[in-house]
Structures are given as C-alpha cells and as structure tokens.
C-alpha cells in the first residue's frame with residue numbers, strides 16, 4: 027500500500043475542498059486514522075501469496091497440540107478450517123447454532139463454485155478469474171486478496187473431488203463446467219442445483235473425521251454471545267448452550283469467526299432463519315472494525331413475496347438465467363393476462379434490450395435493479411402485494427423447445443420442483459415469476475491480508491469477513507471464497523500468529539472473562555424481565571421493512587437519514603417493550619431471537635450511515651444521487667476508492683471511520699459496462 | 702381457512718409431555734406449514750403462552766433441520782420436507798396432529814425438537830474419505846464414469862433429517878446409513894476405506910440404539926429426497942464383503 031494523505035471528511039460540509047462531494051454523513055460519524063498497512067506483501071501480484079506463505083512462521087508439530095483454536099461456524103469457511111487445523115494437530119473447538127455442523131447455511135447454495143481450471147480451454151486463467159472478480163466487484167475489493175483467491179481456486183476442486191464430492195461429469199468421466207452469472211467463460215463446477223450441499227458435506231465429513239481423531243471437539247446448539255478480549259488479544263468466547271441455557275466460557279489462543287452473513291437484517295432474505303450478525307457484532311463492539319456494511323447483494327432470481335406471513339424468501343439459482351429469458355409485458359394492461367396468451371411482439375425482454383451483449387446474464391445488481399424499475403413502472407406480474415405487482419417472468423419455453431423437457435429436467439429438476447412446491451404452479455408450463463431478494467452481504471468484519479481483524483488473534487473467514495468481492499459478488503464465488511479461506515488461506519496465516527503461542531494462561535476469574543460473561547447474563551436477564559407487549563419477530567419485521575425501503579436496491583440521502591431516525595426509535599422501543607416468554611435455563615427460541623434482533627438493530631443503523639457516507643453508486647450499492655443520464659450506476663473513484671472500516675465508539679456515540687485506500691497495480695479501474 | 706392443531710407439548714427431556722389443542726383461523730393456502738406455526742406462535746405470545754418449539758433453518762428443504770410427524774406421517778402427506786409442505790395440502794376445518802420424531806435414538810429436547818446427534822456420531826465412525834487438505838491429486842487424474850457419478854449424487858442428496866428413522870417401526874437408520882455407504886462406495890475415491898466404513902458405521906448405528914432393518918420400506922416412502930431402498934441392499938452387501946475380508 028502506498029501512503030495516502032489523510033483525506034477523511036470533516037464533520038462540517040462547508041470545509042469540503044472544492045469539487046469534493048457533499049459529506050452526506052456529516053454528524054453521523056467521526057473521522058479516524060486511515061488504515062495504511064494491510065500486510066499484503068509487496069512485489070508482483072502473482073508472487074505475493076507464495077511470499078506470504080513462505081514468510082509465515084511454522085509451528086512445530088509437537089507444539090500444535092498445546093494451541094487451542096476456537097472456530098465459530100461450521101459452514102464452508104468454518105468447517106473447512108476446523109478439518110484442516112484439526113488435521114494439522116491443533117486443538118480445535120467448533121461451534122454452531124444448528125443441531126449438526128452439516129446444516130450451516132452453505133448447504134443452501136445451489137448454482138456452483140468457480141475455479142480457474144480452464145478445463146474448457148476457453149481462455150480462462152487465474153488472471154482472468156482475478157480480473158472478472160475485481161471488475162464484478164466494481165473495483166472496490168483489495169487486489170492482493172482477490173488474486174490469491176483465484177490462485178487457490180484450483181486446489182479447491184482437487185480437494186473436493188478427493189473427498190467424494192459428486193460434481194457433474196461429462197460422458198468421458200471428466201468434470202463438467204457451466205458459465206454462470208456475468209462472465210463469459212465456463213468455469214463453474216456444480217452438483218446439479220445442490221452444489222453447496224455437496225461441498226459442505228465434504229467439509230463436514232472431513233471435520234467429523236477429526237472429531238473422531240480427537241483433534242476437533244464440536245459444540246452444536248451453542249450460540250456465541252460475546253468475545254473475550256484480554257490485553258488486546260482475542261482469547262475466547264462466551265456461548266450459551268441452547269438446550270440447557272447454560273452460559274459457558276471457552277478460552278483459547280486464537281478465535282476464528284466463520285459465522286456467515288447478516289442478510290437477515292432485512293428480515294426477509296434467502297438466508298436461513300437463524301443466520302445472524304451476533305458473533306460479528308459482538309466482536310465489533312469489542313474493537314473489530316466492520317467494513318463496508320452497506321454492500322448488500324440483492325439477487326435477481328427469487329420467488330416473489332406472497333403475503334405478510336412470509337418468513338423467508340427462496341432463491342431460484344441464477345444458473346436458470348443461462349436458459350431462461352426474462353420479460354414483462356410491454357403494456358400494463360397485459361399484466362393480468364395469462365403470460366402464454368401474450369404474443370411475442372407484446373413482450374419486453376428488457377435485459378436483452380438494454381444490455382444486448384450480456385442480455386439475461388448481466389451481473390446480479392444490474393438485473394435486480396432493472397426488475398425493480400419495470401415493476402415500479404407498473405409492468406410487474408403476479409399477484410399484487412400492498413398494491414404493486416412485484417414479479418417478472420423467467421420463461422423457459424424457448425429452452426424447452428431447444429433442449430426438450432428432458433434436457434431441462436436434467437439440468438434444473440430440483441429447482442423446478444421447488445418452484446412448483448412453493449408457488450403451486452408448474453414452471454414447465456407457465457413461466458416462472460421471480461423478483462429480487464436480499465441474498466448475500468459483501469460487507470463484514472474488516473480483515474487484513476492474513477484474514478486477521480483489527481483485534482489481534484481474531485481471524486474472520488467466509489461471508490463474515492468483508493471479503494474479496496468488493497461492492498458486488500459474482501455468482502459461484504462465495505463458495506470458492508469460503509473454501510479458499512478455510513482450506514488454503516487461514517491455515518497458513520494463522521500459524522504465523524500462533525508461532526508466538528501458547529499465550530499466557532488465563533482462567534475464568536480473569537476480570538475480562540468475568541466482565542464478558544456478566545454482560546451476557548445481564549442481557550439474557552433483561553430480555554426475560556422486560557415483560558413488554560411486542561414479540562421479537564414484530565420488531566424484526568419492522569426493522570426489515572425499514573431496511574428494504576430505504577437501504578435496499580436504491581438509497582438516497584433523505585431516505586437513509588429517515589431510516590436512521592426510524593431505527594433509533596425502534597431500537598429504543600425494543601429495549602423497553604420487547605416480550606420474551608419462557609425461562610433462561612431451557613430451550614427458548616424467543617430468547618435466541620431477541621439477542622439476534624438486538625444486534626441487527628445496531629447493525630442496521632451502521633449500514634445506513636455507511637450508505638449515507640458513500641455518495642456514489644458501486645456494485646450492489648446504488649445511490650439515487652449518483653447515476654448517469656440513462657440511469658446506470660455512477661462510481662466516483664476519485665473520492666470513494668476506499669474500504670470504509672468502522673470502529674465502534676460506544677453506545678450512542680458516532681462510529682469512527684477508518685479508510686483503507688484501494689490501490690490497483692495489476693489492473694486498471696474502469697467504469698463497468700455490460701451494454 | 703381454519704384448522705385445529707393437536708400439538709405435542711413437552712417442556713424438556715425430563716418432564717412428561719401431552720397433546721394440546723389449538724384452533725387457528727386465517728390460515729392461507731400459500732403459507733408454508735412452518736409459517737402456519739409461526740402465526741400460531743405469534744398468537745400464543747400475544748396471549749402470554751409459551752410458543753411451540755420446533756426446528757427449522759433453511760426453510761428450503763435442504764438443511765435437514767426441520768421434521769415433524771404430521772397426522773402420523775413423517776414430514777406430512779407430500780414427498781417433501783416439513784418446511785416445503787404448504788397449507789394448500791390441507792383444507793378448511795382439518796384437524797392436524799403434530800408430533801416430534803419418535804425414536805429411542807432421538808430423545809425429545811422440548812416440544813417438537815429432538816436430538817439427532819447420533820447421526821453425527823455415525824459419520825464420525827467412518828462416513829468420510831480420509832484425505833488431508835492439500836494432499837489431493839489433480840481432479841482430472843481419476844475420471845469417474847458418468848453413471849457412477851450420477852448414482853453417487855442421487856444418494857448424496859440425503860439431508861440427514863431423520864424422517865426414515867421416525868417412519869420406521871423398528872426405528873432403524875439403515876436408509877440414512879445406506880445412502881452414505883452408497884454415495885462413497887460408488888466413487889473410486891471411496892474404495893480404499895469401503896470395508897472399514899461400513900463396519901464402523903454399522904456398529905455405531907447399533908450402539909446408538911437404532912433398530913434393525915426388516916425390509917418394511919416405510920423409510921423410503923417418507924424420505925423427502927426419495928433415497929431408494931436398494932441402498933440398504935448395498936449396505937448389507939458391503940457389510941458381508943467386509944466381514945468376509947476379516948473386518
């Protein structure tokens with residue numbers, strides 16, 4: 027990283043240099059020091075990871091047994107790390123809130139996993155995967171990390187095949203690939219529409235093997251509720267046994283968070299019901315910076331909302347966009363008609379029209395916003411919810427003609443079944459209806475090149491870190507990142523930290539431990555003693571509505587400021603008026619949810635502040651004030667080519683903004699165009 | 702529509718449970734079965750009654766977390782998971798009986814939530830391929846006949862939900878186990894440990910208190926992923942072979 031002058035904005039917009047954009051977030055935050063060192067090695071980009079691996083100190087095998095590693099999360103990122111560190115001989119404790127590690131939300135990924143194997147000889151390479159990922163992320167990711175991701179991607183496939191992951195194969199017995207959302211090469215490996223499941227079972231089985239070997243101890247139905255920081259270092263967690271209610275302290279030499287994404291701040295999302303931000307947020311409150319929290323991915327192909335009972339949204343893999351054509355009627359009057367009765371000339375295949383070279387395969391953010399626009403124009407289809415039809419057609423009739431029903435069945439069978447199951451409609455006969463939904467968060471805890479957060483000894487992997495995806499993630503790249511982090515990156519970088527261990531022994535009487543534990547106990551007691559009138563879910567739903575309305579597909583200064591006020595009021599009410607029944611010492615799902623919603627309320631506010639600060643449109647973040655004449659996103663590299671890393675400054679205090687400037691040496695920044 | 706729910710309530714593993722009856726109005730046919738229970742729970746909370754505990758996470762039919770006995774059928778009347786069952790499968794005025802999985806090896810934790818830890822322990826006993834991270838050969842070094850890959854995939858779709866056990870009069874987990882044995886046994890990578898895997902898993906299965914298979918077939922009928930009964934034949938064949946090999 028080159029040193030950049032500290033150009034942070036002042037609190038008062040009148041101090042802005044001429045030509046600087048207005049500081050929309052003035053008054054909502056405090057400027058802090060820039061982040062100058064990300065620990066990425068210098069030198070040619072292709073050599074950096076080799077350099078780092080070589081320089082990372084080794085830990086003597088006989089010492090590893092004496093080093094305790096806590097890993098929160100058993101998805102691809104956490105499961106892979108637990109297996110690998112267990113194999114290396116460390117003493118690992120693994121936590122998840124589900125009843126089995128195999129149920130982490132990675133299981134739900136459908137489409138596939140990218141790797142630069144170039145098995146199709148279609149011009150793919152590590153460099154192209156790197157380039158596509160940086161471009162897809164709209165030049166808001168750290169190039170060294172992305173290059174490394176592309177580099178280790180090929181090892182992932184080898185590892186998974188050896189574990190018995192049943193990827194799709196061609197007749198000759200070799201692995202099949204397909205092309206996936208927003209790229210022009212076929213580099214996506216897949217296991218029908220259930221790739222995440224198969225990859226996760228591979229990682230899970232590897233981890234269970236280590237449980238049997240005694241190197242990994244697993245704690246299922248355990249929820250991390252606090253991070254323990256001793257003398258500035260992460261040294262353990264406080265967890266609640268969700269069956270007995272027991273509050274437990276677990277101490278270690280290092281803590282890894284692989285706790286997934288926080289899309290459920292929107293209440294409705296494609297995330298699992300239990301997906302939450304608590305592990306990350308508790309760490310944030312203890313000093314870990316939260317980076318780019320406003321970067322949210324809204325996925326274009328989800329099943330539309332049907333009513334107010336809706337508890338979650340279901341994704342239809344975007345691989346469907348390879349064969350399905352997206353359209354809405356040209357005329358509003360046709361929106362109620364049976365789509366099969368609308369003639370070709372009255373259909374608007376709007377993606378093919380607006381983006382002729384990428385058509386239905388434009389990146390997710392673009393496809394999502396285009397769907398919102400046509401529905402806002404009143405050309406949406408399907409039942410109206412709260413007065414608006416929010417749906418567009420995804421039509422397979424041409425593909426069925428071309429490939430036959432069998433061909434489509436083989437490729438997408440389970441997805442078609444799932445659609446039929448949920449909607450009661452047969453997609454082989456009637457076009458599917460889809461609408462965008464919150465799906466993934468690019469934001470997360472800030473990490474350096476080693477995946478270490480701003481708290482020494484706290485590492486963050488997978489969707490929980492702010493990751494390699496900049497402002498927008500390409501399809502099939504989250505699975506790649508989770509497994510890259512867990513199998514191939516963290517095990518190397520963590521050893522450099524652990525080479526200084528084992529650290530000084532601490533016990534449960536240490537004041538920092540006592541304090542962390544007491545904080546958890548107080549919170550639990552507070553929720554049960556409040557005896558208010560509103561259920562946890564009702565708060566969560568209201569927060570979700572605020573976020574979707576003002577911090578969703580399009581964000582504006584006014585909207586975001588309004589959202590911040592609304593969230594503050596809601597948060598206040600929540601702490602005074604929430605109703606949690608039952609007891610602390612048994613399985614209590616309302617109590618679990620209360621803790622998660624409490625943290626979502628704080629996160630939601632920070633997301634809005636981050637979105638307010640970033641007066642530019644990039645990737646999944648679209649600011650109404652920053653668009654071209656024809657409504658395309660407009661980036662401002664001169665002012666916003668940085669990672670916004672937020673430091674917690676205390677309850678009720680404005681957060682502190684630290685900027686990490688993004689410097690590209692191996693790639694040139696361009697305005698994205700998919701036309 | 703309006704339904705009458707008879708739900709098993711049990712405060713914890715130690716306390717005896719009982720069926721309770723709840724009337725629920727305003728159920729829409731677009732709701733999933735679990736959304737219907739969410740609505741019931743919101744009602745109960747409003748009345749100051751403890752909500753019904755049940756498991757779910759993905760609500761997409763893939764994580765295997767959900768699972769209820771609905772009118773005596775594991776996952777209810779359709780071939781799918783409880784979370785993917787929709788209220789359009791029921792009609793106005795229906796009485797719906799909801800119970801947890803019933804099996805000795807799956808003790809009840811609370812209400813409709815059971816402990817399926819036995820499944821993890823069976824995987825620990827051999828349901829894996831031993832290959833340390835970083836030691837894998839190039840993925841294309843071993844081609845896998847497409848049909849074998851498809852067959853492996855078809856049974857690898859097991860979500861570990863436990864419906865097979867709940868449906869089986871003997872409380873056997875043979876379908877779950879057979880699915881894993883077949884998945885790994887179909888692939889070249891799974892061959893070296895084929896014998897030890899089946900012996901390890903079967904002995905853990907028995908130690909957990911699951912019953913033996915007497916070929917009734919209720920498991921496969923209840924399985925949301927339609928794992929076929931012939932995985933149990935393969936399991937038995939593999940076990941015989943392993944025993945012949947002196948395991």
Ligand SMILES: Cc1cc2nc3c(=O)[nH]c(=O)nc-3n(C[C@H](O)[C@H](O)[C@H](O)COP(=O)(O)OP(=O)(O)OC[C@H]3O[C@@H](n4cnc5c(N)ncnc54)[C@H](O)[C@@H]3O)c2cc1C
Pocket residue numbers: 098099100101102103104121122123124127129130131132133134135136137138139221222248249250251284285286287296297298301302304305341465466487488489490501502503504505506508
């Ligand atoms: C429907 C869907 C489809 C997708 N499809 C694709 C795809 O085709 N390709 C692709 O590349 N990506 C896809 N993604 C994205 C990708 O699946 C995820 O980003 C990725 O799997 C996240 O993995 P992870 O290991 O970081 O977290 P997760 O798999 O979410 O795991 C989180 C873990 O943390 C644990 N945890 C969380 N909080 C706590 C706590 N407080 N205490 C204890 N444990 C905790 C959970 O129990 C769980 O084990 C999809 C995502 C969704 C939702």
Ligand code: SF4
Pocket residue numbers: 858859860861862863864865866876877880920923924925926927928
């Ligand atoms: S075999 Fe079927 S019923 Fe049994 S655990 Fe697997 S998916 Fe569930």
Ligand code: FES
Pocket residue numbers: 756757758759760761762763764765766767768782783784785
């Ligand atoms: S909740 Fe995941 S399968 Fe039903």
